[in-house]
Amino acid sequence: MAYGVLVKGAEAERLNRIHETEGAAIAERILRSFDCDPVLIKTIRTIVSRHDSGKAAPTLEEALVKDADKLWRFSQTGFWKETERQRLKPATLLNFLAARCSSWFFSPTALILAEEELSGRSDEIRSLASGADSDTQS
Numbered sequence: 001m002a003y004g005v006l007v008k009g010a011e012a013e014r015l016n017r018i019h020e021t022e023g024a025a026i027a028e029r030i031l032r033s034f035d036c037d038p039v040l041i042k043t044i045r046t047i048v049s050r051h052d053s054g055k056a057a058p059t060l061e062e063a064l065v066k067d068a069d070k071l072w073r074f075s076q077t078g079f080w081k082e083t084e085r086q087r088l089k090p091a092t093l094l095n096f097l098a099a100r101c102s103s104w105f106f107s108p109t110a111l112i113l114a115e116e117e118l119s120g121r122s123d124e125i126r127s128l129a130s131g132a133d134s135d136t137q138s
Contacts, residue, residue, distance in 0.1 A: 005088060006088075016052055017053070020053060023048045024045045024049035027044055027045060028041055047062045047065050050062075063106035070105065073093075074101075074113070076121070090128070094118065094121055
């Protein structure tokens with residue numbers, strides 16, 4: 001999903017792998033610049049290199065990173081930035097996230113947070129729609 005709701009198939013997989021591998025390389029450079037423990041760097045690089053793909057999370061740390069990455073899309077900032085970046089109608093992104101919500105997360109807390117955020121985005125979309133309706137009635 002790194003490159004969009006509407007991108008599918010091999011192109012989506014290709015772009016997603018670039019996103020993950022480049023992110024892992026950037027993380028490694030930053031961590032090396034702080035003289036972090038090489039074992040920790042390797043662990044973090046591994047997590048970042050697959051944070052947006054795969055259905056499994058072999059460690060708690062990886063599960064939490066995967067959850068946090070997905071949760072950003074549900075947040076107010078993340079949601080509206082994604083509608084702009086992907087040129088999506090808000091309802092399209094809301095429906096996409098709602099359809100995946102119950103199966104996407106590893107931790108119960110992430111699921112609760114996602115459901116709360118979905119409710120907030122739904123309220124915002126309704127508010128925008130009612131504002132647009134009142135503008136056309138004026």
